[in-house]
Amino acid sequence: MALPDWVDPLFTADEMRAADSYAIDEAGVPSLDLMERAGAGLARVVAAAAEPGRPIRVVAGKGNNGGxxxxxxxxxxEEGRxxxxxxxxDPAELRGDARANLGRLPGPPPDPFDAARLSGSGAVVDAMLGTGFEGAPREPVAGAIAAINDAGVPVVACDVPSGVNASTGGIEGDAVRAGATAxxxxxxxxxxxxxxxxxxxxVEVIEIGIPREAPGGSQAGLICDRVLELVPHRRRDGSKFKSGTVVIAGGAAGYTGAPCMAALGAQRTGAGYIQLAVPHSAQQAVALRVLEGVTRGLPEEDGMHVPDGVTDVQELAERAGAVILGPGLGRSDGARExxxxxxxxxxxxxxxDADGLNAHIDALETLRERKAPTVLTPHEGELARLLGIESAEVAAHRLKYARDAAERSGAIVVLKGDDSLVATPGGPVAISPGATAALATAGTGDVLSGVIGALLSKGVDAFAAAAGGVLAHARAGKVAATRLGADHTVAGDVIEALPEAFARSGPG
Known part of the structure; x- marks a missing residue:
């Protein structure tokens, strides 16, 4: 599967090398010109970030990043700074374009790195390790990274912060904490x-003269507004069913808020008809929260779902555009079955989502047998349980394990986080352009499930529905945070902000 046109492509280190090689070997762009434009763009970012009246310190490595x-x-x-x-x-060991630019440097030559020199800087430029770096930094780079992070001054990274894997975002050891990256x-x-x-x-992207026809990024991209153009509008000749029918199965005793949050999120996303399948004892509580929805009480044991309720869900799902399984489900044996x-x-x-995912621990591969699209929306802990590993391992290698889960399950996997990743089985990954701390509160994951479920119910392709849901949900969180402050936002505020997140012109 190729990258869809609703993402802006991102590069791996290998893809960036291929683009560089094309520019130099095929298009005839001198490599020295590429370095000149890169350094000039970096200088602009540094000048904007630096505190006035203080010296700028450039910490340079031995390769092209140092160049x-x-x-x-x-x-x-030359600008007088x-x-x-x-x-x-040893600067004498520089080679190629980096050595050529050492010869062009006016004023004092480079000094050996001294951590004490960083204090009082207007800005520090991290030009140590480039996009090709992998693994844990070794000395003297490791010590320089620690010193830069401890300096308490503005830091600008050249291409990628030293210590960060450009292809995955992984960090082994330590990495520079930059305020800006050119x-x-x-x-x-x-x-x-x-x-x-x-x-x-x-992050500021600097154009350096690589032709447009050079090889591009093909494995991952940032989700952009174009994905929301795929969401159909309600039609004047439509009906509640044509606007999208969603079934939500969950809501054990004590957890009735979760399916309600999903239902309200689906409604604000534009779904026309919501049916909630909950245990009998939870039906009244749910009905009072979701006035525009329809509830059905299912067989239960101690407030939890049991297998006897499956037939009811099957019946409801026959006319549904999407089913959401898991919000507030609970973890009893009966609920798992x-x-x-x-x-x-x-x-x-x-x-x-949620306990629907926990029910598939040791059974992830069974989801490959499904013929209709499947979307999984785990956070790091849930994904770790599904894969039988530690949460810290998922946190350190988010891209790898989102892809692994998608491959094993045959599903679209949304690994939630500030950088929510939407992975396809053996295909591209769509990445959230960034969310907000306002979403770090109970119930917002249920809202996301409702948003994606509503988009699925409208016939949006599963990959686009998941990515569009992630983008709209993040936007709604930002809208709510602007109104109320990130620390004071709750899931209900995110729901109320969804219309603004989706706002666009269209037929009425």
Whole structure:
């Protein structure tokens, strides 16, 4: 599957090397010109970030990243700024374009790196390690990273913060924490995937003269507004059923809020008809919260779903555009069997969240047997349980494990987070352009399930529905945070902000 046109492509390190090679070998662009433009763009970002009246320190490595830093230092000196170049190696060992730019540097030559020199800087430029770096930084780079992070001054990274894997966002050891990153030609995957994204700061893409026809990014991209153009409007000649019918199965005793949040999120996304399948004892509580929905009480044991309720869900799903399984489901043996049977039997597009996911521990591969689209929406802990690994391992390698889960399940996998990843089985990954701390509160995951479920019910392709839901949900969180403050936003506020997140012109 190729990258869809509703993402902006991102580059791996290998893809960036291919673009560089095309520019130099096929298009005849001198590599020295590429470095000059990169360094000039870096200098612009540094000049904007630096505190006035204080010296700028460029910490330069031995490769082309260091060469970009030397160009940056030259341009800033030519503009009259005080710039010190601190070298992590012997400048005499520089080769190629980096060596050429050392010869062009006016003023004092580079000094050996000294951590004490960073104090009082107007800005520090991290020009140590480039996009090709993998693994844990070794000395002297590791010590320089620690010193830069401890300096308490503005930091600008050259192409990618040193220590961050440009292709994955992974970090082994330590990495520079930058306030801004000037990256060249196209943004890199690792600048938008945690933990790397939390080290990149504001990312600014610098055009360096690589032709448009050069090979591009093909594995991942940032979700952009174009995905929301795929969401159909309600029609004047339509009906509640044509606007999207969603069935939500969950809501055990004590957890009735979760299916309600999903239902209200689906309604605000535009679904026309919501049916909630909950245990008998929860039916009244749910009905009072979701006035525009229809509830059905299912067989239960101690307030939890049991397999006898599967037939009811199958019946409801026959006319549904999508089924959401899991919000507030609970973890009893009966609920687990209920969830597995629902997943096996319903023929509508299915979104599985929360305890619906926990029900598939040791059974993830069974979802491959489904013929209709399936979307899974785990957070890191849920994905870790599904894959039988530790949460910390998922957190450190989010891209890898989102892809693994998609491949094993045959489903679209939304690994939730500030950088929510939408992975396809063996195909591309769509990445959220960033959310807000306002979403770090109970119930917002249920709202996301409702949003994606509503888009599925309207016939939107599962990959686009998941990505569009992630984007709209993040936007709604930002709208709510602007109104109320991130610390004071609750899931209901995100629901109320969804119309603004989706706002666009269209037929009435």
């Amino acid at each position: 970009d830093g030397l160009v940056c230092a030259r341009i800033l000196r 005080e710039v010190d170049v601190l070298s992590l190696g 990256t060249f030609h196209g943004s890199k995957i690792g600048l938008h995937v945690a933990p790397g994204t939390f080290h990149a700061g504001r 209920f969830a597995r049977a629902v997943a096996r039997s319903v023929e509508a597009p299915l979104l599985i």
